[in-house]
Amino acid sequence: MLQVGIDVGGTFTDLFAWDEQATGTNRVRTAKVLTTPNDPVIGFMNAFSSAGIDPSEISTIIHGTTIGTNALLERKYPEPALVTTAGFRDTLEIGRQRRRYLYDPYQVKSRPLISRSQRFTVSEKLGADGKTVKPLDREEAIRVAEHIASLGVKNIAIAFINSYVSGRHEQEMRDIILERIPDARIALSSETRPKIRELGRFVTTATRAALFPVVSDYFTRLEDCLAEAGSTAKLFIVKSNGGMMRSSTAKERPEELIASGPAGGVAAGAFLSNLLNTQNMIVTDVGGTSFEACLMENGRGLITDEYEFEWEMPIIAPMLDIRSIGAGGGSIAWIDQGGSLRVGPQSAGADPGPACYGRGGSRPTVTDANLVLGRLNQTLSGKFQLDYDAAVAAISTLAEPLGLSVLDCAEGIIEIVCENMAGAIRMVSTDRGRDPRDQTLVAFGGAGGLHAYRVAEAAGINRILIPPFAGVACAFGAATMEVRHDLEATFYAPVKGLSPSELTLAFTKLEKECHELLENDGIKPEKITLERNALMRYIGQSYEVATPVPNGELNTSILDEIAIAFHEVHEREYGVSSESFGVAFVTLRVTGYGQIVRTESIDLEAVMGASNQINALSVKDHRKVYFGGKHYKVEVHDHTLLCNGQQINGPAIIEQADSEIVLPLNALAQIDKYGNIIITNEEQVNQNGSYVTTTEEGVL
Incomplete structure (x- = not known):
């Protein structure tokens, strides 16, 4: 039976399926189809057909969706x-x-x-x-x-x-x-x-009430459609906190779906963090409409308690601290009133899409720019033929008034959108007191690899990781998720003088409610894991930081330990702490986890890992690509033929099934045994005497 993750985005619907009973490469099936904005259920079912999956073969479906977010943004x-x-x-x-x-x-x-x-x-x-x-x-x-x-x-x-x-x-x-x-x-x-x-x-509360009919109608239609197709699979929905819940629970708690789509990418990052023992990551996802970034520490995405989907509209449910901007393959380039070139946030979306899609779009987009520069396969990895001439015509509408060549205008579009993406990365790193130089940039999304090197360079990140499933990462991450619920209650009390039994009682009440929610979602009591946190602050402050609290019966000495932990967290978040001020509890939180799908069975090395045969030939073609004002004849590598330990010097292109990776000059890519691509700056590596710097022998 298959466990399937499906992510419905603004432009594409992605699918990743894992078959525990199959062997070899047959264990994985993927698909990337166009989203059907008027009825996302159609695109959802189309993904099954594209992957050759009979719905009756599926045991579990985990679905990431933007249905709630879009309904709110568009009212x-x-x-x-x-x-x-x-x-x-x-x-x-x-x-x-x-x-x-x-x-x-x-x-x-x-x-x-x-x-x-x-x-x-x-x-x-x-x-x-x-x-x-x-x-x-x-x-x-x-x-x-x-x-x-x-x-x-x-x-x-x-x-x-x-x-x-x-x-x-x-x-x-x-x-x-x-x-x-x-x-x-x-x-x-x-x-x-x-x-x-x-x-x-x-x-x-208004968000929950507004989304009741939208979410309930969508999931009911989806459940009916799956049943008609012969599926008896359990349907789970990706939550904003990085976990999932049954569709029946989601209908009652729709406000917890605001960041459902990108949360799958963070789950994929957690899987990689555990697999590679890489603790500090910034997970990014570049789709057709948006760019998302989330910082991960110790294998988990950072959580925020004050997410604003619009100015002065805070959603106070715990959510992954994902910053999203309008910057993707479909982002439209335009000239502002001052005569400057701008990119986004407007998007061509899936319909009509970029000009090169040949579906009626005429405005220049990031995808059009990548195609004109030679960085994108003209068949979009075999999905459909892109119209090169239409892309040139669209970008010409900007190049002429700017006094630029089409190629230089296209490269300007890429530079601007990459700087925009780097800005989002700074919001989740430097704005929260984390140094980007300590992080690994994990690039997901169909367009992630196209821009990863330039985005990392702009953000000051020195190491990039692109996994073999990058093009369908949110769907992959969904397939590895566990059920998660966060319950909270206000409990204002200074630590000094607080009765430990009173605090224990308040946590116990939340834990009981959390147990009930998890059991309703199909988690057996013995499989439930609970964690406690408290939102705390110095007395007189206006906002809180989440501080870990031990499980079990609390006593006075444990309260002192909690206060010490608060000082440490406050120091990490804000750079200062002081034991001269009193500390108070404000809100208590209990987080409950439970595993439904067997993530330990997903063996990336067995089904996606690189060959150990160093003599294998991965170069499938050569292509003319424009970098820094010059054309280069670059090698195009087939990701499925890459070898463990293989090194690729930029400029070069690596093609995956659902995405494309651009290696500019000075980029050095190395392949690990899982098929992951690790990219660094070759000049930095060369300072250690390891490799030879890139020459311009490939200039045309």
Whole structure:
């Protein structure tokens, strides 16, 4: 039986399948097909056909999707209603009253997730201690519920002030609504994410309510389509925290899917980190629409608690700290009002796609530039024929007004998009106090290898790793994931004077809830692993850092150890710490893990590893490629014929099944036994007397 990972991106739908019962190279099947934006289910099923997979052969499917993200960004969802405490109707719109652009008098705020006409208030108030200050006004609540019913709204968010302490007023309001709208889908902030700071809690609850119908409809149609095709596979969905959950759970917790797609790439990075014992990585993914970057430490991606998908719209569920920008193969190049060349964030997407796709696109894109420069196979690795002349014509529309040749304009496009990508890398490294020079850049995505060397150079990274499955990395990563749930609760208490038993009791409650979620997703109790963390801060600070907490019964000495650990984490994150200030707990978090798929059975060396026959010939062709204002005749290597220990000097091209790797001048690639390509700067290596520097003998 097959375990299958499928990632539906903005341009391509990728598939990676592992067959435990097959032998040799037959154990792996991959596919990359065009995404079908109008109905992603069609592209999803097309991937099976392309890989030659009968759905009845599949035991487990793990699916990464951007369905929730796209719905939010495009505001394409049945608009929900929001019921909140009197006086807080406009919290979603007011935000934190920060200006995104300090000196821009014409800036416009993003449209709130729920318009003002759909936001309602009722009189109620709980104190910060959970005691009732003002009971819920039932008559007013009934009038609000009846009004919502008259609007025909079925997805509703309820977010009362201070309900992070107690959800009893929200539950009372829910009961009143259900009496009038029995089939309503209702999100309570006290159940969605019971944390202090109302903006994040309100936005996250509104997100859940908005996505209820979108996500439920999509997964239900997908489940029905799979069943009709004869599949009995368990369907899991990739979560923003780097784990997965059953599709039935995802329908109830859709706000946890915001970074579902790129999270698969981080899981692939975790697999490689464990395989190669490489601890510090920056995982990047270049697709058709976007570029994502995430820093990994000790084999895991860093987590953020304040992810903003738009300005002043924080999602406060724990998520991988993935920075995404509009920079991919389909990113459109254009000239701004000042006459400067720009690239992205607009994208040609899958439809119509880059000009060279011949599907109606006419604007110049990054893919067009790579084709014109000779860096891209004109058959896109055998998938379909690219139109070289159309790419030239598209780039000419920029080259002429800029006074550049088509080739120099195309190279300028690549330089700009690579600098943009390097900027995203700095956001996850230097912005969090990590030195890029200590990291290995892991390049994923169909376009990752095309730009990896130049991006690493711009970001100051000296080592690049490109695995054999780079073109379908998010799908591969999905196939290696484990079920994961993060549960949180506000627990504000200074460490000094805190009762350890009180803290233990609060963690135990979260652990019980986490166990229930994992068991509902099919994890046996004995297979569950739990971890504790606390979001802590110095008393008087506004924001927290996640600090590890030991499992089991806590005591006073352990509390002292937790405080010491907090100082260490604070020092790492911000460069300073001080034992002169008191330390407080703010939020408790329990993370639960459970393995469904058998990742230990995936033997990359057996099915994708490089040959040990050093005499094997990997050069399949030669190609004219433009680098730095000159044409070079370069060797094109077939990745499947590379040898363990083989070295390739740039300029050169390495073709994989789903991606292409560009080695400019001074790049040196080495192949390991797993088929991974490790790229370094040859001049740096030569300083140690190891290799000869690149000459220009290949210049045409």
